[in-house]
Amino acid sequence: MGLPPAAASALACRVRFAPSPTGFLHLGGLRTALYNYIFAKKHGGRFILRLEDTDQSRLVPGAAEGIEDMLQWAGIPPDESPRCGGPAAPYLQSQRLPLYREAVEQLLEKGAAYRCFCTPQRLELLKKAALRNQETPRYDNRCRHLSPKQVAEKVTQGADCVVRFRLEEGSEPFHDLVYGWSKHEVARVEGDPVILKSDGFPTYHLANVVDDHLMGISHVLRGAEWLISTSKHLLLYRAFGWDPPRFAHLPLLLNADGSKLSKRQGHVFVEHLAQDGYLPAALLDIITNCGSGFAENRMGRTLEELVAEFDVGRIEKYSALLDLEKLGEFNRIHLAQQIRDERRRPALVAEVQASVERAFGEQLVDRGVLEKAYVEQVLLLRRGHISRLRDLVSPQHAFLWIRPMVSHEELQAISPEAEEIGRLVLELLDQPVATLTIEELGRELRQLPERVQATKYSAMMKLLRVALSGQQQGPSIAEMMVSLGHRETRTRIRRALCS
Template identity: 65%
Template sequence: MKTLLVRALRLCVPPGKRGCSGGVQKEIRVRFAPSPTGFLHLGGLRTALYNYLFAKKHGGAFILRLEDTDQSRLVPGAADGIEDMLEWAGIPPDESPRQGGPHGPYVQSKRLTLYHEVVQTLLESGAAYRCFCTPQRLELLKKEAFRSRQTPRYDNRCRHLTTNQVQEKLSQSLPFVVRFQLSTGPQAFQDMVYGWTQHDVASVEGDPVILKGDGFPTYHLANVVDDNHMAVTHVLRGEEWLISTTKHLLLYRALGWKPPLYAHLPLLLNKDGSKLSKRQGDIFIQHYEQKGYLADTLLDIITNCGSGFAGNQMGRTLPQLIQQYDLGSTSTHSALLDLDKLPEFNRVHLTRWIDDADTRVQLVSQLQTLLQEKYRDVTFDKEYIERILLLRRGHLCMLTDLLCPNYAYLWIRPSVRMEDLHLLSSEASGIGSLTVRLLQNNHNDMSLEMLNKELRSHLQQLRATKYSTSMKVLRLALSGLETGPSVVEMMLSLGPQESISRLQNALSR
């Protein structure tokens, strides 16, 4: 393992730097290669993020490549949606279908000529062959395997066709696929996460299809060809591809190409150990964006539950994730994702956004838009919205919390009857009058500490009403609520003029 990591670190020298031998070191290049058969979900975001972190940690390039060779399963809008979500998450690719780059196109369906050229090379060398077996025959093989309680596998029948037999079938225009001829015996390789691994794939599988009847390559061929032609140095992908890596390395050998280094990442699972399922509906990134979660929150929680970091801590920013990420410390244990903690993670990041002047401007603009959609006939001042955010920071899990009924008093005046105030205290009028006088006298000098002190001092003049009862009267007059933030915070939020107007309005009623 140490040998491999040393080799990897040598590759991590920024482009243009020279090693002891005087040779120019290769630029780190990694790729995220999803299939647009669905929208980006949490598991995909985690794989993309780990690739992004590795690239930025070592001054390399992060590539987005869309593997759309399964044309029958493509979902309209998914291709654009994937790149949209990477940009929203703050981890945009350096090269992609949208960004372009020196190794494009970055969509596999636009690279068919290249795959066909490689397949022809493999056919000519004898490393691949045409298979004319019909779907009916393959189905019979599968049924027979199940009947014998064996794992279904292709029997490599067409591997043994002579050149004349192949030409005869081609002259008859019989449909065919192209299969790659697997080598027998275990094939060992060193994975940067799982260490030395070996699989004798030929003993459990038949020769895999690398070019389908529709002219499109399978994943096994396309990812090898593209990784080589895009100069990918490291492949960080899910552990479900660990067994297939042997086939990919055999393809590299047959083509005479140098393979990249592989690191297979453990799965991201639900907290009960079950697999994340698209049927859950709430694992797609768009879902969290629409709910109002911050991108920083998602990046934080999907790395908090996994490995690659010295310790789990809440509230890490993307620059901190880049700095702390260490591929060599990645564990082989699956990562358990506790989505119940998502609101608390968002509270931490939202507080940080409110504290920062630049990101606070973004939040003010977002909240202003949300308020105008909810209260169409009301105009909201940005300075007022900013004051609300600063006063409620640390208490909000979501920006949309401020649109809840309990916060409606901040945006519209409540309707409060004097009779309701008198039910709380017979001195309701006196409570309101004293508070109005206090606000008028301290109009330009309002602070949390001052108001708390002065309000208590003024209301002690009312001997028939407890201070806690006076607070209930004022809270009801200011907000129409029986519970909620402190009265002093309400006054600071609304400002002295609005607070006076609401108290006088309630008293007049």
Template identity: 65%
Template sequence: MRLLLVRVLLQAVRPGTRGCAGVTHKEIRVRFAPSPTGFLHLGGLRTALYNYLFAKKHGGVFILRLEDTDRSRLVPGAAGGIEDMLEWAGIPPDESPRRGGLYGPYEQSQRLNLYHEAVQTLLESGAAYRCFCTPQRLELIKKEALRSRQTPRYDNRCRHLTPSQVQEKLSKNLPHVVRFQLPGGAHSFQDLVYGWTHHDVASVEGDPVILKGDGFPTYHLANVVDDYKMAVSHVLRGEEWLISTTKHLLMYRALGWQPPAYAHLPLLLNKDGSKLSKRQGDIFIQHFVQRGHLPDTLLDIITNCGSGFAGNQIGRTLPELIQQYNLQSTSTHSALMDLDKLPEFSRVHLTRWIEGADTRVQLVAQLQSLLQETYKDLTFDKDYIERILVLRMGHLNLLTDLLSPNYSYLWVRPSVRQEDLRRISSEAREIGSLVVQILQNSRHDTSLELLSIELKSRLQQLKATKYSTSMKLLRLVLSGLETGPSVAEMMLALGPEESISRLQKALSS
């Protein structure tokens, strides 16, 4: 009989499924269940992404559930911010607090009745018990363990209270929690990433609290109840929960419920192997949004350093990630992410967006809005903005690069001093007049290559000034800078009329 129970416990998928690879589409339901005690960071985005990829790969459902039972640590705005960032990243949930669904509510604080029902079932079966130990006693137990150089653990004292003793304490309204009674012995389960895992949790831990004194559940109970009630078929979460999974499976058995399949994902770490910390301000998704990174860039870099795909390559889009993703090929090695490579990833994806007709329209609208915020009294033509993007394609890491001082000449006319022009070349006026003629005679659709050849051919005819000096002077006139993009590129970006106007104004006095 005991062997039969263990087999039921170890079954990885619900009845009717055929395992991860052969499961029917309608049976796949996965969830991302963050706690709104902070804003979404790269590690959380990666967990959400893997769940999303798995669901979309198998035609399933991706759920966002907010585990907000730790009321003391809630951060105002974090709950909505998490869903905002998933939508920004292009991986919106199918069911969520915002979108609703058949299995709601999707915030644990609104599901207390479900947890209380489960606790009552466990109490009645003897799988759980009420614990009246005071915080002072628990602190003494902890201090004594530390003094003895042992791992602190609850001594399960209240497990042995008789029914009459429990009733007596309840009649006095003594504060209490509810603990789950851990059965002794090693318990095994098969993880879809780590394989067979064995833990004798009762030998190293005391009975865990599943319902706190304030009536809110702990994570251990709430995630079990919610995963079952929401018909979650597969749980994909970080490897830090691997040890706790045994406790969760024991609760499933005690409640008589079929558990989901579990897959624990290796951690996302810094390139030096250290853990991502919320103290690192640059790991929050809002940070990347504010800096102007594209969603594709973040999705690419957080999957590039891990496993589960057909090799590491830069430039994968979300559809390509869905197509390539294979949970069964996920390794147990931690993923080391090198954010120093982020500019390279950004340049690749920004170039792809500029090349795409639909995505380029989005970029033009975004840049137009950014320019309007920066230069409030000016208006900017969409065709002009698009021309700038195409010309600088492959040179930009971020759209916001175009708001830097080095590119201000594209949006406002520079102020150029005559003494600087004379310092560069005594033939300043001759150079300007010659270039004006070139621009006046050039075709509207002149290419960068043809304009560069024409400039070089004509300016080399000047005797007193070297060609390189002429370029330096022209760059200063057009942009106010002595270094930067090529003069021909500047002229194509500004257009013939604006280039001529700047030349004539700067060289006329």
């Protein structure tokens, strides 16, 4: 287990995304994964998914699989992971326990770690006393002073213990690729941290250091909340005698009002957004557009463009403010791009066909609306007007798929000249509709009231809208006629107005 040193040196750039499988992947996690992915691809490296599941009490069944599923869906699949394996397997920390125990033994032998037998009750008393004195709770390092004989006696007696890392003063400054030079004299403000719990599982501080070393991680791109812990991790690297990776701490992703993204906000979960019909490209675009790392921010960037334009040196220290109210606009732009792409359009056509079948089923009097050519025409005409494909099966767009049930009396109530209007529109349609643009058709329609003196333009448009869609609101009449096509428009006009 672990990556051989030769293999690690051969792969100069290796980065990892290391979430805890405690629930759905959220947008903050997706952003961290994305920055790691584009950094790896920018430098010809490897993107690794490692799942930090050592806190067994917080695991959610299926979460590990769900995280990898969502990375695949987003188009940023890992090169190495629990599912696809790799040279540094296993990629689940719960399957790497022997490695952590071996590492801890090394530290114990060096005197860089020690066994602590303090009970939870004593630790709780220390905490309460500190709070009472308005001090920051910290372990008082009591057990680091036990003699080898005392330790041996307690072990023989079967006393529960954890292993703590012996913090030493003299933290060295380190250069973060985002925040610049930083230093935290951790030994002055913290007690010795637990690195191996009594159940044999490591804490984050030990596991991430051991795994990053054994997996040959060259750069650690993680959330800014870990910046203050980096000095502690560097002390661990020094105790092991290992060279640390380079660090780049990513500013937090916050709501537009500056509040923290909360897992109680259902819309922050990638899986929920996927189910709501948002495109992966739109999510990747909005979570990078609101932050930094690029010479300029613009809507509509593809993943390939994100990789090409990314520069870790351009990441700013300030938090990124995410305005999810704009997600619909991002999605509209990317959906239009995909509709224009002849390679991607067939998949969109198939998705719309399935959605129409589910939404309208037996109401489809003319199943010709499911034909590829018709659906493709609808997509091309409605691109730029819809934010999600599901909009095409909304009530507003139902006219595209089902014929309205409109009575002649209903139309007569709108305009007594219904038959005359119908005749004029049918004459207009004698021109091939396919050759008329929406703008040209609109101009032709605006001239019709001059030939029906008793009818106002607004009444005529209302009458045609009801005849074509059965609705009072929706796209312009010209858009509707072009979307429906020559044959279907004539059929509806005849049925509704000339019956």
